[in-house]
Every structure is written in structure tokens, then in C-alpha cells.
Amino acid sequence: MTKAAKKQAVTRGAEKVPPMGRRERNKQEKFDRILAASRDLFAAKGFAETTTQEIAERADIGTGTLFLYAKTKEDLLIMVFKDEMIETSRAAFRKVSPATPLVDQLMQVFGAMVAYHNRDVPLARALIREITILSRPERREDVRTLMRIIYSGIGDLIAGARDREGLRSDIDPMLAGESLFGIYYLGLIGWLSGQTTKQAFLKRLRVKFILAIDGLRPTAPEAGGTRKRRPAKA
Amino acid sequence: MTKAAKKQAVTRGAEKVPPMGRRERNKQEKFDRILAASRDLFAAKGFAETTTQEIAERADIGTGTLFLYAKTKEDLLIMVFKDEMIETSRAAFRKVSPATPLVDQLMQVFGAMVAYHNRDVPLARALIREITILSRPERREDVRTLMRIIYSGIGDLIAGARDREGLRSDIDPMLAGESLFGIYYLGLIGWLSGQTTKQAFLKRLRVKFILAIDGLRPTAPEAGGTRKRRPAKA
């Protein structure tokens, strides 16, 4: 490559290309091919049934090369779905109807997440298994990022609902968000493990959210909002 | 073995021995040896670091024989700790101080569970990983049993606290129990994943429980109980 060609590369196309030599470019391309190959095969055959050999073959790299880009097979799972999950979560919060009861907003958000997982339940199972307890702690930051988005998203919904629904002003929205997510997460696990149907899970989740908002104590009669005559029990 | 000896076996010792021939007896003994070997090695070297070969050797059986008793290595984990976890849970509920505020009762129960896991955190991590999403659905019933005990245990605590603390009578205790367990479980995962210390986890858990009991709405002034002046926020 001549000096002229080199210079050209810096401003190639319309995009501002950082000084990326053949080396980094190849690396990036391989990385992309690995992610694409993993995604395709996981979707087509399932996580456990896909071998790292197959992924390497489809990505057109040597078997050893794969592990230069992902330290373990589980890493591939996180690498492939991390961005997708983060974007799904962000989108879920973006689409929430404002000025709608908090319970409904929560159901919109978690409904979107459930819909995402519903596209491929066995894969979701593998993904949740790995996210819950990482096999390699190096990916912890990825999970933390996702969690922060979710917790603070829920926190914002709660904070936003304070005025509309007359919620307490002395609660920590983030902490409440964690609680609500915990309630969702356990239900999610139950659903993915085949202990309930999606419908039953979502229906029951709604009841739990209402209970979490109203609390276990009797409401002051005039403060009603979420509560119907004789709810709970579903 | 003579017919006489056979008959004797039926009433051997002081225990009432069911008609268990050499066959079943041998099987039981091997099973016990496998469990003991697994328990010892998991505790000594960790789950991942223990090989099935080692377990077989220590249990004095062939490598293939092991998989006659446990279909996978993960099965061994569940087999070894299932009873222990069930008994820990039962004991936790048994030891709860009656006539004590519900929050404190809950903290007693979950504190006992945390103490149990705290004895060997890496092992607890492996165990929770497996329990959360089973690698082989055949063990589902075991997990369900444990969950039933916990949910209904919490449900009973809530039902018992109804009168003492003037809780709503229209709530489903089991459903509320699930919610509270979900809140605990997510925190547990965070702790086991090294995102918090045990102390911070437990402290925050308490705040979440109070929030779950009181709800997000303002309390009627005269109904106070759990709530202090300006709580939450920890």
C-alpha cells in the first residue's frame, strides 16, 4: 500500500474513518462474522446444540481463532445478545404511554421484554441462565449496564407517577425499581422453566405489581386508585 | 444366602426393614457413597474443579456407573443439596419468633438462608445457577417442592401477621409470598455475583420488604406501624 492509498483510507467514503489499518479492519470483520455466525446458529439449532467448530467454520476462521475473540462459548451468547437486549429495554421504556396508570406502564415495559424472550424461549432460557450467574465474571459490566438501564427506567416511571397517582415522595425510585424487577424476574424464570404459560405469568405479574404499589396494609379509603373492590387472588 | 438368612434380613436390627434384597441394598449403598463423595469433593475443590472421574473413584465405582445414578454432573449438585436446602428452609420457618413484626420475621427467614449460602459462596453460586434454570428439566419437581415450602411459609407468616399488624384481609398470601421471594432472590443473585456485600444486601433487603408491606402510596396517618418518619433511601 502506498502512502497515497494510506492517506485516502483515512477519509474513504462519506464516514469519518478512524485511522484503521488492514489489521484492525480484518479484526473487526472477523468479529462481525463471528457474531453473525453465532447468532444464526444459536437461532437455528439452539445454544447447546451448536458447536464452536460450526461457528468457526461458518465465520470462516480457525477453531483456535474463535477463542481469541470470545473466551468461552457462553461469552458468545452475551456478546450476541447484549446490545439487542439493551436496545429492547430502551425501546420498551421509550414506548411507554405517558399519563397512564403506573401498573399499565410497568406491564407495557415488561410485556415488551417478555415478547422479546418469547421469540425463542429455549434461547432465552440459555441467556437468562448465563445472565443470572455469569460463568466468567469478566462480562459483569455488560450485565450491570443492562440492569442500570432497567432499574433507573422503572425508577423514572415511579418518579413520574408520583404526582399523577399521589405516590409517597419519600421512596427511593431506584430501590423500588429493583423490587419490581425482582418480582418480574422470578416470574420470568418460572415461565421460561415451563411452570406457567405466558398469559398466566403476565396476569399474575399484574396482580403482584398492584399489590406492590398498594402494599399489604389497608388503604385510606379516599386514597384509592389502583385498587378495585376485592382484588388479588389470581 | 439361605432361606433362613433371607427371612432374618427382613427384621434385622431394630428398624423395620422393607423387603430389600441384596440388589436394592447395594444400590442404596452406592447411591449414598456417590452423594457423600460428591458433597466432599464439591466442598473441597469446588463444583467446576471436581471431575466426575474423581467422584467415581472416591465412591469406588466405575466411571460409567456414576451416570446410572445421576444423568449429569449438575444432577449431582441438586441431589446433594436438595434435602439440605429444604431442611434449611423448614428450620428457618420453624425458628421464626412469633408475635414479632413481619419484617423482622422475614429477615429471620431469609437471613437463615443467606447464612446457609454464606458457608460456601462459590458453591452457592453454582447451586443457584442450576436451580434458577435447570439444565435437565427432570429435576423440576425437586425445585418446585422447595419453592412451595418457601412460598407457603412466607404466606403463613403474612397470614399470621394479619391480625397483629392489621394487614389487608383481601390479599392472597401465597402471591404476596412469591413477590417477597422474588425481591429476595434478585438480591441474592446480586450478592452471589459480587455486586454487594452480604451486609449491604441484607440491609437493602429490609428496606425493600418494608416498602413492599407499606406500598408506594401514602399511609393513612393512623395506620402506621412499619413506617418511621422518613425511611427508605438506603
Next chain:
DNA sequence: ATTCATTTATGACTACACTCATATTCATTT
């Protein structure tokens, strides 16, 4: 006691995730 069917045991074998010594490619220096 002998035969026979069924259950249980076994270790050589297989499949697969992951490693490592060696080779190749790229960039830099002369």
C-alpha cells in the same frame, strides 16, 4: 443346582470446549 431374564456395572470410546506451540500477516524501522 441349573437355566434364564432382567437389572446393574464397567471402562474403552466419543464429542466437544478450550489450549498452545508454531506459522502467518502486518506495520515499522532501517
Next chain:
DNA sequence: AAATGAATATGAGTGTAGTCATAAATGAAT
């Protein structure tokens, strides 16, 4: 353009979970 060093690539090799064809043990039937 040649040489050198560093980064990257590779597939044969390794360790281990799990399988399977074969063997041993047991109990029932005669």
C-alpha cells in the same frame, strides 16, 4: 525493499462429561 518485531491466526492436541456395547450380578423359575 529488507529486516525486525509485534500482533494475529491456526489446527493438532488435551481434558473431561457423557455414551454404549459388553460383562457381571441377582433373583425367579424349574
